[in-house]
Each structure stands twice: as structure tokens, then as C-alpha cells.
Amino acid sequence: MKAEIITIGNELLETGHVDSNSAFIGERLTLLGASVTRATTVPDDPELIRKAIENGIAEADVVVVTGGLGPTADDRTRQAIARVLGKKLVLDEAVLATVRAHFERRGLPMPESNLSQAMVPEGARALENRAGTAPGLLLEHEKTLVFVLPGVPVEMKAMLENYVGPYLEGRGLKRLTAERLLRTTGVPESVLSQRIGGIAKRLARIDLAYLPRVTGVDIRITGRGDTLKKANVAAESAQERLANELGDCVYARGEESLEQVVGYLLVMKDKTVSVAESCTAGRLGWTLTKTPGSSDYFVGGMIAYSNELKKRLLGVKAGILKEHGAVSAETARAMALGVKTKTRSGYGIGVTGIAGPGGGSDERPVGLVYIAVSGIRGEKVREFRFAGGRDSVREQACQAALDVLRRVLLNLPGAPDVP
């Protein structure tokens, strides 16, 4: 079963207003077993709406349209649909009563403009909208089902669950795919694909997608089968196989973030962590505390942006800064040890680097970052060279710092220690 999504609204194309409906509807339809072949966004222009719906009906078995059902002059979906079907708009008394009741409940008279919301193409079924005034529509045209839903996300979502899901399930659409995730950090997409691309190709009933982010690459594994169970088994065994092949760059086999994984490991070991941040300037602390309850293992730390504070707050010796510089393995090590000691935490993380755009040199270019973790068995220090702009370097440094801590907590080798 092929599905298409059409979203309508000038704001989506002109003002930077991001369309989140398409992604939501696409995911739901995929989970229902449909194959989503296209999502189209058009402005509030009757002719462009008409063309989009015509194209959708020509290609797909199900078309879900959102937006343009409001009471104002720029809401033109109803008319466009009626024209595609060659039908007239007629007043639906039941819908009118519902719209009127919506206003009465709030003690308001119904504005005349809302009358338009009770106009329905002949032969279409109106779908009740319990969260707003714009009813949805269900039409069937040349074997294609067309659902028209309001664009307000909360209304759209409720109606998708209440009408589209049950209707498609009732038509015997089964979910024949299952998904699994592998989250990795520190290894570029191309290297990951070199390592597992060959194996993945030989796995039956498996699709692989690489989702690169600044902080790492997620690998989505989709298993297919004639039953949901078979699809799950395919996805599950592929996940196992690929995770083993990839080894310790995989930090999660599900949706967990790296900071959640690290938090979990700290709780397991009953240890706390503190941070000494230079170039990341607080992002590491902020990230570690995204998880509710993180006060169980995160105590705090220092943002030592200036050299003066590296000495005063963290006890980094002036000689180290002078001899090796603020961006050096030695300084990172002294920062990590310093924050661990001053805060009496189990682990201390030190991050120092050159985020740019200024401050780089041939020897110490923008993107050079040293990360140290001070723990029970002394300090681990690693050197990184990140590409990208200031924000990107700092985000990568933060993720890498969490990963160095993960490796220490799990006793994983990781990249060679900087001497």
C-alpha cells in the first residue's frame, strides 16, 4: 500500500515555520505497514492544492492531507478537494451543529466565517474533531482513500489516531516491518559503512539507514517479513550481528542518549562525576543534567574559560600552562584531577581546546581538543581534531568527553592515550 502526505500552508514555505506534521504522519503510516512514497507541501493556493491532490490520487492508495481547513479566507482545502472530485460543497447540518456547540461551550457566538467549516464535498464523510472546530474529511476516489485533517498538530494527531489508524487496520493493512537502532559516536559514516556494508548486503530482509549527526551516526535497521514476528526476528538478529561487528563505538542499542548511558553506568558503580570545562564552557554540565535525577551522580564543576581561573579554581600549575599551553594534554589532565579533588567526586573530566574561529595556529589548529578523565586509576587523556565551525567543534568535544568517560567506566581501550 502506497501512501502520500500533503501539507498545506504559506507559512511552511515562506516564513521558516517547520512542518512537523509530515514526519509524524509518515512515521505512523510506516508503522501501519504503508510505504510512504512522497510528502508534498504547497501554499494556500487553490490551483496548487488541486494539483497536489490530483498527483497524490494518481500515485497512491492513501493520501493524507493536512491544513487549510480553518475558517479564514486563506483556508482553501475544501474547495480544492471538491474541484478535484468534481463535486459541489454542501452544508452538513451535523457538522454545523458541532461547530456551533464548540462556541457555545465557551460562551461565544459563532462567527459567520465558521459556517464555511460545515461545507463538505458531496459524498464525503465528515470526521469529528474533538479538539477544535475544523472537521476532517474522508473521501474515496478511484480506489484512493483521501483523509483531510486539520493542520494544528494536536488536532491532526488525535484524528490520525482516531480515524486513519483504525480505518487502515480495518482494511487489513498489517505492519510487516520492525525497527532497531544502533547509536555510535567517534567513527565517520563512511568508515562504519566500510565495516558493515558488506555484511548488511548479505542479510536477508534488512534495510540499513545511516543517520549522521554532529555528535555521531545512528544506524537504523529495518527488518521485513510476511509476519510482524518474522520482521522483528530479522531486525533483532541483524542488530546483534552488526553491533558485534562494530564493537565499542556502539554506545546504545536503543533510543538512549550517550549522557543517559553514562549516567546509568555511574549509578551502577555508585560514583559521581564533575566537570572542568574550558572550550565547552558549560555544555558538558548542561548535557549531563538533561536527564531527570542526574543529581544522583553529577555534582557540578568549574567553567575555567580564562587561564587565570584554570589556576585559581582548578589548581592547574602556572608552569604547566607556561610550558605546554592552555590547550595541551597536560592542562587537560591537571583540570580533570583538579576538579575531581576540589569537588570530591569519583571522576573528573577536563576539556580544553580551540573552538575557533580565531586562536588557531599551524601547530595547534582550530578543532584541536584535549579531553582527560581522572578516575580511580589515574588519568586518561585523549587528543581530538574536529572539523566544522565553533558550535560544531564544541558539540563534538562535549560528546567525545562523554565517550571518554564511558570508555573509562567500561574499561574499554579506546584510542591510544596521549602520553
Add this chain to the structure above:
Amino acid sequence: MKAEIITIGNELLETGHVDSNSAFIGERLTLLGASVTRATTVPDDPELIRKAIENGIAEADVVVVTGGLGPTADDRTRQAIARVLGKKLVLDEAVLATVRAHFERRGLPMPESNLSQAMVPEGARALENRAGTAPGLLLEHEKTLVFVLPGVPVEMKAMLENYVGPYLEGRGLKRLTAERLLRTTGVPESVLSQRIGGIAKRLARIDLAYLPRVTGVDIRITGRGDTLKKANVAAESAQERLANELGDCVYARGEESLEQVVGYLLVMKDKTVSVAESCTAGRLGWTLTKTPGSSDYFVGGMIAYSNELKKRLLGVKAGILKEHGAVSAETARAMALGVKTKTRSGYGIGVTGIAGPGGGSDERPVGLVYIAVSGIRGEKVREFRFAGGRDSVREQACQAALDVLRRVLLNLPGAPDVP
């Protein structure tokens, strides 16, 4: 000039991953004077990509395509484009050298799969990508310009600015609208619109859009005219008028962020600032250092997540914590004074609050935040009650802290001080 946008990627249709590229590109193209008539999203399927590009070329004068330029097997845009144009893919030596150099800088060998990124349809111009390995493409086909950009937002945005903008401007696309911005914080959208809605309606040739964010509301003013000059005059005078009406909740009359404004004021006064963060746990430091060169005025500070560290690092007296609690005006004041003293900065900011989801009570609910600024004339403390989830409360607290500092620096009254 008609423009279309095509975004490519299974994840956009199947996994709930929201496509933010279309909105961004649509807004830029609109500002450049183009009329965006459609945005289409298709999965990584060569046939569906080909069809989408064909449809785009048939309808529009400019087509901007993003995604599917990576080095892995699911990146199929290059082949699809070549097929639409009936061209062969040929190796571009200059692109290959750039991709290779990208890996060399990081001290890595180039994986073989990245070779595919140097394959370019005959007759296409490769567009350099300074932030990643995937080069973009520029092609011309039957009078339609096709730009192909990487899907990673930061890379796409840079290339849109560097190539698409100048190219379209060079083609004489005229812009008969002019935009101005007013950035506000601390006042809800409904109150802003109550204050200026009436005036805005009476302004000729002006459209107003309220863009609410967690951290405040931006007001976009669009002026229209038969000449660009008239549009600019209309927008400019409306901006002036509305800014005067709104008063000191307006922190910027352009794109500047609140942290840039604060940084500018600190530089003007030749003062430094430090932070003592509890619930925001580093976000304030991170935000203040987003601006390159922020080391001129930001020295660092403490993340005092635990009470123990509030005492040990910041010198908050045990009696204050015991009598008033960690989330109190007194503690915020002591934190601000403590960090200013310990770091010897000109100003110290203290932030303490309940971010949730746990930890709230009837008396001190989730969202309660105290913010203090310690400066030359003693401390200012303000109490806030933010709505929303954990992340939202912390983001609002960070923005409010910057705004309290702005008000201190500008000698603005602001909300009453907590005694």
C-alpha cells in the same frame, strides 16, 4: 520566478525525523523574491528521486535539492540527477582532492566509499562544501537551475548562503519586500499583540508576524512597496514605531542574540562576567561563549549542582541554605556574590531553581527560579515562575538570566527586586 524544494531521505518519511531544511530554504528563497510553489520529500529511492526532480524541473525556474549526497549506498541523489539529465557521472579530480584533504586534516585515510562523492554528472559544476565532505552540484536543464546541496543542515545552510543566494541575486531577481526584526523576551505573545496589534493594523504596507520561541518572541515586520526603497522605508518606520511602543522588552532591532547584546554592553563598559549555575548547570556559560571572542568579557564560573558545592566552591553559608533553602532569593544572591568574588569578575550571575520533573512542592513548584546579578551597586535578585518541561524551564532561566544582566547594565527598571 517559481522555486521548488526537494528533500531526500527515508528518515524524513519513516522515522519521525522532522525535515527542517525545507522551511529554511523556503524562507531564504522567499526573501530572495522567489515564489515557492512546492516542497517535496521523497525516500532514498532512485526512481522516486528521479521523478521528483523531473516534476520540479517541469514546473519551476529554480529547484533546490538536499540530501542523499553522502558516501554510503543509501545516498542516491547523484545517480538520480545524472539519469534525469541523461548524463554520465564522471570523476571530478578537484572534488576528489578536496574530499581527500578533508580526511588528511583529521589524520585518517580516505575510505574508498568516499570516492563516490567525487563523481559529478557531466556538465555540472561542483560546489565546494567547507563544512563536510559532500560537495554540492549546480546544473542547468531546460532553463531551470538545479542546486543540489547536502542534507546536513549546517552544511546546507552555509552553501545556500554562499552559492544559491549570490547566484539568484546575480540573475537580477528583485526583492520588493523588506524585513525588519524586533526581538523581545519576558513578555508573552498575546500581551505583545495586545500592545501593538492596533497600531500595526493602521500601518500601511506592513505585515507583522509573531514568532514565539521558548526564549522569547521575535516580531518580524515586512514592508512592501513598488520599489525596494519604499519597502525599506515602510519597514524601517514601522520598526521604530513598534519598538518605542514596546519599550525595554525589546533587546535587539536585528538578528543579534541576547548573549551578543550582553557581550557588547560588557565590552563597552570594559567589564567581565562570571556565572554560578545550579539548575541551568552550564547552559549560561555555554550560551555566553557562543559568540567568538567572548573570552574578552567571560571568565568562567562554577556549576554548583549540589548544595555541598554551593558551600565549598561559592562560599554560600550553610545557614542560608538551611534557613531559606537552595532555591531561594538569598541563595541566588550569595551565589552571584560568591562567584564574582572568587573569580574577581566585574559581574557575577547566580541561578538556582527547580527544573523538574521532580523536586517541586506547593510552595516551591517546578519552574520556580531565582536569578541574581551581583555588580558594582550590590545585588539584584528576581523571582521567575516558568511553565513547561525540564529543558524548557532551563532554557527560559538561562535567557532570563541574560536579560537581568542586560537590565543591570542598561540601568533599566525591570520587574521589582525580590527583597
